[in-house]
Amino acid sequence: MPIIEMNDVSKTFQVHKRTVGFWNTLKSLVHREYETKVAVERISFSIEPGELVGYIGPNGAGKSTTIKMLSGILTPSAGAIRVDGRVPHDNRRANAMHIGVVFGQRSQLYWDLPMIDTFELYQKMFRIDNGRFRRNVDFYVELLEMGEFLNRPVRQLSLGQKMRAELAVALLHDPKIVYLDEPTIGLDVVAKSRIRTFIREVNKEKGTTVILTTHDMDDIEQICSRIILIDRGSIMYDGTLSDFKSGFSRGHLLSVVFADEDAELGEKRLQVVKSEGPRKQILFRSEEISVGEAITHITRNFKVLDLQLKEPDIEEIIRDLYGKAKAN
Numbered sequence: 001m002p003i004i005e006m007n008d009v010s011k012t013f014q015v016h017k018r019t020v021g022f023w024n025t026l027k028s029l030v031h032r033e034y035e036t037k038v039a040v041e042r043i044s045f046s047i048e049p050g051e052l053v054g055y056i057g058p059n060g061a062g063k064s065t066t067i068k069m070l071s072g073i074l075t076p077s078a079g080a081i082r083v084d085g086r087v088p089h090d091n092r093r094a095n096a097m098h099i100g101v102v103f104g105q106r107s108q109l110y111w112d113l114p115m116i117d118t119f120e121l122y123q124k125m126f127r128i129d130n131g132r133f134r135r136n137v138d139f140y141v142e143l144l145e146m147g148e149f150l151n152r153p154v155r156q157l158s159l160g161q162k163m164r165a166e167l168a169v170a171l172l173h174d175p176k177i178v179y180l181d182e183p184t185i186g187l188d189v190v191a192k193s194r195i196r197t198f199i200r201e202v203n204k205e206k207g208t209t210v211i212l213t214t215h216d217m218d219d220i221e222q223i224c225s226r227i228i229l230i231d232r233g234s235i236m237y238d239g240t241l242s243d244f245k246s247g248f249s250r251g252h253l254l255s256v257v258f259a260d261e262d263a264e265l266g267e268k269r270l271q272v273v274k275s276e277g278p279r280k281q282i283l284f285r286s287e288e289i290s291v292g293e294a295i296t297h298i299t300r301n302f303k304v305l306d307l308q309l310k311e312p313d314i315e316e317i318i319r320d321l322y323g324k325a326k327a328n
């Protein structure tokens with residue numbers, strides 16, 4: 001039975017319409033106009049207990065919105081979500097007891113307290129019994145080598161030490177699922193490797209289901225057995241990393257110079273992987289759309305100044321699409 005189920009889930013936001021020009025701005029002060037921004041559009045996936053899933057995509061793709069819906073912070077505009085048998089936004093508190101969250105940019109630690117006190121605070125918050133508490137503190141302190149800094153206030157810890165502390169806190173109540181947002185961002189090679197080993201170890205020892213968002217391909221390669229790739233609110237791929245690579249290496253790349261820099265392709269089978277002004281690199285798979293159909297779609301709908309068909313370099317494409325990656 002899946003532990004996470006997303007069925008046709010969408011999330012839209014109402015945002016103020018941007019106005020241009022003096023009179024329009026003045027008008028908008030009196031009469032506010034809104035437009036609908038689609039953050040996530042009809043996404044579906046299910047995750048089995050104990051899976052290690054990389055949830056990846058470029059900036060603004062809809063990753064955080066998905067994680068916020070899974071953790072009950074946001075209510076979907078349409079569709080159904082179940083996390084460990086519960087509807088997260090209707091059971092926010094109960095849901096929180098069974099999940100752990102690490103948001104790279106937002107700390108759950110108390111800056112003036114040493115970790116040892118923070119653990120005790122979380123013990124009370126999550127009503128963890130003493131036996132389990134002791135066992136877990138010992139387990140994480142050893143696995144994350146936290147002994148040397150347990151008594152130091154959090155504000156004095158290095159970035160890597162803080163991240164280890166965040167992970168231990170998020171996992172202290174033995175959540176069945178943990179959402180990790182960029183857990184290795186900004187860390188050096190040794191610290192990154194320590195965190196990756198830790199995540200794999202927790203998954204193996206405790207069977208924790210892990211959902212990881214990252215822009216670091218090494219995180220994906222070394223931790224995740226499956227990737228779900230989201231772009232502009234829609235799921236583009238769900239499967240193993242190696243199948244993803246071989247699927248794309250059988251694909252084609254069109255390098256197109258458009259007359260109009262803002263050309264929107266409006267065809268989901270054509271994916272823009274790089275955009276430099278009017279020049280765009282467009283990737284597609286021949287199983288989905290033939291070379292002829294792809295070129296026809298582009299030349300019929302847009303004024304094109306140059307168009308070349310290329311063989312894709314998959315490593316380079318992944319780097320362009322999903323971040324700083326490999327070399328870092």
Ligand SMILES: Nc1ncnc2c1ncn2[C@@H]1O[C@H](COP(=O)(O)OP(=O)(O)OP(=O)(O)O)[C@@H](O)[C@H]1O
Nearest residue numbers: 013015037038039058059060061062063064065066
């Ligand atoms: N509260 C909000 N109000 C309006 N628009 C929003 C809101 N939250 C997100 N969005 C929009 O929804 C889209 C998806 O955002 P989201 O934060 O989920 O992307 P992301 O994949 O997590 O990006 P990043 O990697 O940059 O964190 C973006 O276009 C974003 O501007």
